[in-house]
Amino acid sequence: xxxxxxxxxxxxxxxxxxxxxxxxxxxxxxxxxxxxxxxxxxxxxxxxxxxxxxxxxxxxxxxxxxxxxxxxxxxxxxxxxxxxxxxxxxxxxxxxxxxxxxxxxxxxxxxxxxxxxxxxxxxxxxxxxxxxxxxxxxxxxxxxxxxxxxxxxxxxxxxxxxxxxxxxxxxxxxxxxxxxxxxx
Amino acid sequence: xxxxxxxxxxxxxxxxxxxxxxxxxxxxxxxxxxxxxxxxxxxxxxxxxxxxxxxxxxxxxxxxxxxxxxxxxxxxxxxxxxxxxxxxxxxxxxxxxxxxxxxxxxxxxxxxxxxxxxxxxxxxxxxxxxxxxxxxxxxxxxxxxxxxxxxxxxxxxxxxxxxxxxxxxxxxxxxxxxxxxxxxxxxxxxxxxxxxxxxxxxxxxxxxxxxxxxxxxxxxxxxxxxxxxxxxxxxxxxxxxxxxxxxxxxxxx
Numbered sequence: 001x002x003x004x005x006x007x008x009x010x011x012x013x014x015x016x017x018x019x020x021x022x023x024x025x026x027x028x029x030x031x032x033x034x035x036x037x038x039x040x041x042x043x044x045x046x047x048x049x050x051x052x053x054x055x056x057x058x059x060x061x062x063x064x065x066x067x068x069x070x071x072x073x074x075x076x077x078x079x080x081x082x083x084x085x086x087x088x089x090x091x092x093x094x095x096x097x098x099x100x101x102x103x104x105x106x107x108x109x110x111x112x113x114x115x116x117x118x119x120x121x122x123x124x125x126x127x128x129x130x131x132x133x134x135x136x137x138x139x140x141x142x143x144x145x146x147x148x149x150x151x152x153x154x155x156x157x158x159x160x161x162x163x164x165x166x167x168x169x170x171x172x173x174x175x176x177x178x179x180x181x182x183x184x
Numbered sequence: 185x186x187x188x189x190x191x192x193x194x195x196x197x198x199x200x201x202x203x204x205x206x207x208x209x210x211x212x213x214x215x216x217x218x219x220x221x222x223x224x225x226x227x228x229x230x231x232x233x234x235x236x237x238x239x240x241x242x243x244x245x246x247x248x249x250x251x252x253x254x255x256x257x258x259x260x261x262x263x264x265x266x267x268x269x270x271x272x273x274x275x276x277x278x279x280x281x282x283x284x285x286x287x288x289x290x291x292x293x294x295x296x297x298x299x300x301x302x303x304x305x306x307x308x309x310x311x312x313x314x315x316x317x318x319x320x321x322x323x324x325x326x327x328x329x330x331x332x333x334x335x336x337x338x339x340x341x342x343x344x345x346x347x348x349x350x351x352x353x354x355x356x357x358x359x360x361x362x363x364x365x366x367x368x369x370x371x372x373x374x375x376x377x378x379x380x381x382x383x384x385x386x387x388x389x390x391x392x393x394x395x396x397x398x399x400x401x402x403x404x405x406x407x408x409x410x411x412x413x414x415x416x417x418x419x420x421x422x423x424x425x426x427x428x429x430x431x432x433x434x435x436x437x
Contacts, residue, residue, distance in 0.1 A: 029222050041211055058225045116212060124210040149191050171198055178199040
């Protein structure tokens with residue numbers, strides 16, 4: 001069974017009480033929103049999209065926290081919702097862009113280049129460009145490992161994938177990024 | 185070793201180039217976004233909850249009072265009867281309307297210039313023509329012949345295809361045709377054929393024996409034969425002749 005932090009347990013218990021529900025949830029949002037936001041932002045790229053997805057994530061968390069079981073950490077659970085919501089959002093955007101005439105909103109690379117401070121000569125942006133070239137699964141694994149410094153065990157709970165497969169995905173992702181950076 | 189160091193070490197092993205990249209975040213967020221975001225989310229959730237509550241209340245009310253959500257004018261059912269009667273009164277009859285528009289036409293309205301034969305409506309029984317029902321035969325010989333002809337054509341095509349397609353079947357057919365040819369031959373033809381074959385066989389045998397003899401024969405002179413015979417004792421020659429004589433008799437028998 002997963003070890004929960006005592007603070008998280010208190011927050012979950014507080015959420016289940018009617019009089020402390022809102023205050024407990026506010027504290028949960030306050031505690032995890034930034035980490036959740038950046039995970040989403042790296043996936044959907046633009047702030048507006050990330051904001052939409054994050055609101056959906058916490059609305060889902062509000063609806064589901066009542067039945068939250070202690071077989072996963074609160075943060076892992078929130079991350080899983082964030083990943084699923086981000087993927088759903090991107091899928092919806094793909095469908096929308098395939099319908100629309102101009103095909104807008106499809107390419108994450110274009111979105112990246114439209115960022116305010118985008119500079120292709122800077123290493124940080126080049127890294128982001130390299131990440132956008134990766135397949136979806138490898139992109140998520142790389143972001144969780146590289147930026148969020150998440151362990152493989154925890155990652156396997158978030159993505160419901162074996163540790164071995166995650167290690168392989170991460171290895172391939174890093175090699176592809178290296179190749180992109182060296183040849184661009 | 186903490187997890188950060190483990191991750192960095194792992195990355196260096198996979199790719200030192202990627203490990204040396206700056207890990208700074210290039211993205212930016214609006215000022216005080218995270219501070220305001222909490223209240224936004226809470227208000228969103230509250231709004232959603234409120235909507236859900238309203239929906240529940242409305243649903244319960246509709247069940248209890250058996251009301252609909254469609255709007256009706258005030259006192260609609262109470263005033264409906266009066267409104268209906270007023271509507272009826274306002275509708276003018278055809279005569280009233282015609283008297284207003286063209287009074288001279290009212291007298292003409294009932295007069296009919298057309299005539300019909302006497303007792304037409306009494307005697308006129310409309311005879312419905314008896315329908316001839318065309319009986320359609322389910323089983324028709326014509327169709328059967330057509331299907332049979334089609335089946336034959338398909339069969340012929342299939343057989344032709346099988347013959348041309350399958351290489352193995354060709355020899356069988358060929359051998360069958362040879363048999364048929366042999367069956368058509370007369371007895372005399374067969375005898376002539378066999379005699380010819382026998383002669384050919386004899387010729388072959390002769391050729392073979394001649395060949396063997398030519399290899400086996402040795403030129404023997406009289407002197408050589410005399411020497412050979414002198415070397416054999418008389419008694420032995422006598423016994424040989426006697427044996428040959430017995431042998432000749434046996435062969436004659």
